[in-house]
Amino acid sequence: DAGVIQSPRHEVTEMGQEVTLRCxxxxxxxxxxxxxxxMMRGLELLIYFNxxxxxxxxxxxxxxxxxxxxxxxxxxxxxxxxxxxxxAVYFCASGGGDEQFFGPGTRLTVL
Amino acid sequence: xxxxxxxxxxxxxxxGENATMNCSYKTSINNLQWYRQNSGRGLVHLIxxxxxxREKHSGRLRVTLDTSKKSSSLLITASRAxxxxxxxxxxxxxxxxxxxxGTLLTVNP
Numbered sequence: 001d002a003g004v005i006q007s008p009r010h011e012v013t014e015m016g017q018e019v020t021l022r023c024x025x026x027x028x029x030x031x032x033x034x035x036x037x038x039m040m041r042g043l044e045l046l047i048y049f050n051x052x053x054x055x056x057x058x059x060x061x062x063x064x065x066x067x068x069x070x071x072x073x074x075x076x077x078x079x080x081x082x083x084x085x086x087x088a089v090y091f092c093a094s095g096g097g098d099e100q101f102f103g104p105g106t107r108l109t110v111l
Numbered sequence: 112x113x114x115x116x117x118x119x120x121x122x123x124x125x126x127g128e129n130a131t132m133n134c135s136y137k138t139s140i141n142n143l144q145w146y147r148q149n150s151g152r153g154l155v156h157l158i159x160x161x162x163x164x165r166e167k168h169s170g171r172l173r174v175t176l177d178t179s180k181k182s183s184s185l186l187i188t189a190s191r192a193x194x195x196x197x198x199x200x201x202x203x204x205x206x207x208x209x210x211x212x213g214t215l216l217t218v219n220p
Contacts, residue, residue, distance in 0.1 A: 004153075031206055033208075042210060042211070042212040042213070043154075043199065043210040043212075043213075045207065045208065045209065045210075048206075048207060050206070056207065091153055091154070093153075093154075095206065097206075098141075098142055098144070098159055098203055098206065099144070099156045099159060100154075100156065100208060101156070102146075102153035102154040102155070103153050104152060104153050105152075105153055
């Protein structure tokens with residue numbers, strides 16, 4: 001298995017632009033998680049899905065952030081409009097039990 | 112909010128020495144997990160200990176859990192330069208993990 005796949009690996013955009021991050025979980029995993037990592041706040045859970053249904057989105061910072069999981073093999077995290085404070089590394093993880101498997105992350109820089 | 116708080120924030124040791132990292136958590140958990148992150152990479156699961164367990168071993172790793180003190184420790188024995196990474200504890204409840212800010216371990220050759 002290729003593991004969790006994220007794209008793009010790096011994204012540089014200007015303030016106000018829409019950003020879409022993509023994730024392909026490991027086949028057979030029914031949980032998918034989106035995290036954000038910064039030096040100041042560490043690793044924060046934004047939202048997670050079970051069988052494609054959002055279960056807990058209490059970590060989503062504000063309405064500018066949205067996440068979807070249209071099928072078991074694909075999820076997106078969208079930021080619209082983006083702001084400089086959104087600059088971070090965004091990780092997707094999937095799991096079928098207690099252990100989570102992380103993707104390589106997307107490093108987002110908003111200028 | 113942070114569930115786990117690791118101590119120390121940074122640790123530097125010589126190859127061959129043992130490394131001990133501690134973690135405290137705030138709320139009730141089903142399990143406590145430890146992950147490793149190499150610079151610029153995603154996190155990798157190392158070991159999981161359930162709330163009804165007190166100690167667990169996996170290779171050179173030893174984890175303890177004290178639910179009365181809401182604390183855990185990770186011991187890496189006979190460290191290697193390749194163990195250099197950040198180590199995170201995470202409290203698990205209902206498949207959701209809450210991570211601490213991590214301990215940066217540097218193993219000098």
